[in-house]
Amino acid sequence: MERIEVVQPVLFAVHVALAELWASFGVVADAVVGHSQGEIAAACVAGALSVEDAARLVVVRSQVFAEELVGRGAVASVALSRAEVEARIEAGFGGRLSVAGVNGPAQVTVAGAVGPLEELVAALSGEGCGRG
Numbered sequence: 296m297e298r299i300e301v302v303q304p305v306l307f308a309v310h311v312a313l314a315e316l317w318a319s320f321g322v323v324a325d326a327v328v329g330h331s332q333g334e335i336a337a338a339c340v341a342g343a344l345s346v347e348d349a350a351r352l353v354v355v356r357s358q359v360f361a362e363e364l365v366g367r368g369a370v371a372s373v374a375l376s377r378a379e380v381e382a383r384i385e386a387g388f389g390g391r392l393s394v395a396g397v398n399g400p401a402q403v404t405v406a407g408a409v410g411p412l413e414e415l416v417a418a419l420s421g422e423g424c425g426r427g
Contacts, residue, residue, distance in 0.1 A: 299365060303332045303357035304350070310336035311346065330398065332356070370395055370406045371416050377403050388415065 296302050310333055317323070329337035332353050339349035373380055377394055380403050384392040392407035392415060405415060 300357040300361040307332045307353040314340040
């Protein structure tokens with residue numbers, strides 16, 4: 296579960312399976328959205344992609360990520376606002392990290408070199424911020 300080419304297809308399968316489980320109890324969404332493999336799951340749940348096509352897309356996408364991106368940097372989810380995180384990385388990491396995504400008012404992803412990202416995560420965890 297530590298490898299992207301494993302965890303992304305697993306997360307996709309969980310997303311689609313949960314939507315099917317909810318539907319079996321009569322809970323059907325009027326709209327679906329997602330991020331990353333969640334976008335593909337949302338397209339599948341909405342009927343825009345078949346399960347087979349969506350699964351194939353997730354697998355190929357995660358394999359490309361594994362081959363082309365793993366080891367060249369990292370991403371971490373941080374349970375703080377964008378402004379708090381930007382101030383933190385500007386003050387202590389001199390352009391080696393950046394906010395990669397804003398997932399909510401107090402949830403962002405930070406990307407950059409592995410070392411500086413591990414430093415940020417350790418510092419935030421030590422302060423009780425943790426990761427989302």
